[in-house]
Amino acid sequence: MRIRNIIKCLIAVVIILCAFFTLVFSPIPSMRQGLVLPFGVVKPFPDSIKQGLDLQGGTHIVLEAEDTPGAPVTDDSVKRAVSIVERRINEMGLTEPLVQQEGAKRIIVELPGEKNPEKAIETIGKTAVMEFKDESGTTQLTGKDLKTAKEQIDNGHKNVVAIEFTDQGAKKFADLTAANVGHRIAILLDGKVLTNPVVNEAITGGKAVITGSNTLEEAKRLAILLRSGALPVKLKVMEVRTIGPSLGQDSKIKSERAFAIGILLIMLFLIIIYRIAGIVANLALLVYVVILLGVLKYLEATLTLPGIAGIILSMGFAVDANILIFERFKEEVLVGKSLRSSMETGFKRAFSTILDANVSVMIAAIVLMLMGSGTVKGFAVNLALGLIVSMFTAIVVSRSLLTWFINTGLVLNPRWYGLNRPIPAHLKKGEQK
Structure with a gap:
């Protein structure tokens, strides 16, 4: 009985110490206030836990789904839009966002600590329909043919988005480039031309790059849009409220x-x-x-x-x-x-x-x-x-x-x-x- 009690006490002490050190120590020094030690940064309790919109301020955004020709608003489409918006925000690295459906058509987005909502709105509100068109204006590939996208700086120090196609998309892209050597292929996002290069030779590796981004941050936002996929419905910003x-x-x-x-x-x-x-x-x-x-x-x-x-x-x-x-x-x-x-x-x-x-x-x-x-x-x-x-x-x-x-x-x-x-x-x- 005595040994069992000692074991219980030791377990309790270990759990308490683990919780305490998890709470007050951060392994990575930061610019936030705290006592820097060789093994971490000691922070006061209030600074050690993330705080929501109602405690630290931030941005409250209301989006509303709109009917468009060929894309009527349904409960399923709004739910898929919520999932895509949440994925985009998470990839932007914003702290613990809240994304939820309200009513039949509205989506509520809360971004704790976000004081500049314009860039966030630009990313989360885009429909992001991507198309690859030949000179005749015919759509040959769409964003559904993409496997992944990643922002990077190429050998010429230009900000680009490296894209990789699915197996089926790679075959389509190879056929498209082979049939259009010496001609232009336009890559569009929501009807806006991102780049319009001349095809020099067939591209069979299933990979390509999209140029035209002025900054790496702009390339990152484009990559996020391509990775998350197109919204099933158009979203209109109804309200933006910044909580100080x-x-x-x-x-x-x-x-x-x-x-x-x-x-x-x-x-x-x-x-x-x-x-x-x-x-x-x-x-x-x-x-x-x-x-x-x-x-x-x-x-x-x-x-x-x-x-x-x-x-x-x-x-x-x-x-x-x-x-x-x-x-x-x-x-x-x-x-x-x-x-x-x-x-x-x-x-x-x-x-x-x-x-x-x-x-x-x-x-x-x-x-x-x-x-x-x-x-x-x-x-x-x-x-x-x-x-x-x-x-x-x-x-x-x-x-x-x-x-x-x-x-x-x-x-x-x-x-x-x-x-x-x-x-x-x-x-x-x-x-x-």
């Missing part, structure tokens, strides 16, 4: 203040009611916060106001779990058992209740994750992660700390565990019952 950092900072300050006040009140309540056990619960609560934030940092999750609400709710379950354990512990002491025996029995009796409560809430969180979107999904994910961490801190951390307090023999008076009654005779003698 001051508004986000105000929400952040209020959230931090509410979080701090709530934590302090909970800690004070636990100490007043449960004394030593309350101190144990508070230590476990601090461990809970460190582990959960460490997990969020490791998963590169974005912290939003709904996400904070999910964390606070799961924190309530962590506190409830400790209260259940301590109440069962007190009941066992009141019937005359020793502190150590009461602690073991109390944890066993409380475990099933804690498990049932957490499982029922976890089911609801999973449903929200699967059925919800955007802020609802963020709330559900943080709630689910918080529930898992709260189970660990209540069952392992609280138990280990309480066991240590009792085994030291320094505090044996039940009054220090929230029991206002005289110390039993068998506890004075150190007997186990």
Whole structure:
């Protein structure tokens, strides 16, 4: 039993340390504020986790799908457009965007930290229909024949987009170039000519380059459009709203203040009611916060106001779990058992209740994750992660700390565990019952 407890303590310590170092250390030095050490950069907690639009500001964009000849708006086409827009934004390297469908035709895009939305709109809003046409104006290949595209600088120090065709596309391109030696082939994007070179010889390698980009950034945007594919419907920008950092900072300050006040009140309540056990619960609560934030940092999750609400709710379950354990512990002491025996029995009796409560809430969180979107999904994910961490801190951390307090023999008076009654005779003698 003693060896098993030691192993549990070691596992708990390792998890806590891993979470702490994940949270406050970044392996790559950056321009952001922090203490640079040989093995990484120490950052304050608020700077170590990505923050959403409502906390750090950014850009809110509303797109609407439009009917065009041959491309009517359907639910399936809008869903595919959402997927393509999300892919384009991810390839642009923007931090944790939110892309979701709203109603039948609208797509909501949120870009946290993005203060210059024009370039983003230029990339995500383009239909990006690519065509290869001969001199007669006949379309011989389309973007569907492309396998991949990558921006690069050629030997002449020009910014180009290197493209590679699919097997079928490579054959089509070889036939097209072989049939048009000495003639021009136009490469168009949304009807605009990107380049119009003269074919000198048949190209059979299944690869080509598109010139005409003035900068490497422009070539990168073109490559993103080609990789993501054409939108199934035309998207019109209906609204662009920039949320300033001051508004986000105000929400952040209020959230931090509410979080701090709530934590302090909970800690004070636990100490007043449960004394030593309350101190144990508070230590476990601090461990809970460190582990959960460490997990969020490791998963590169974005912290939003709904996400904070999910964390606070799961924190309530962590506190409830400790209260259940301590109440069962007190009941066992009141019937005359020793502190150590009461602690073991109390944890066993409380475990099933804690498990049932957490499982029922976890089911609801999973449903929200699967059925919800955007802020609802963020709330559900943080709630689910918080529930898992709260189970660990209540069952392992609280138990280990309480066991240590009792085994030291320094505090044996039940009054220090929230029991206002005289110390039993068998506890004075150190007997186990």
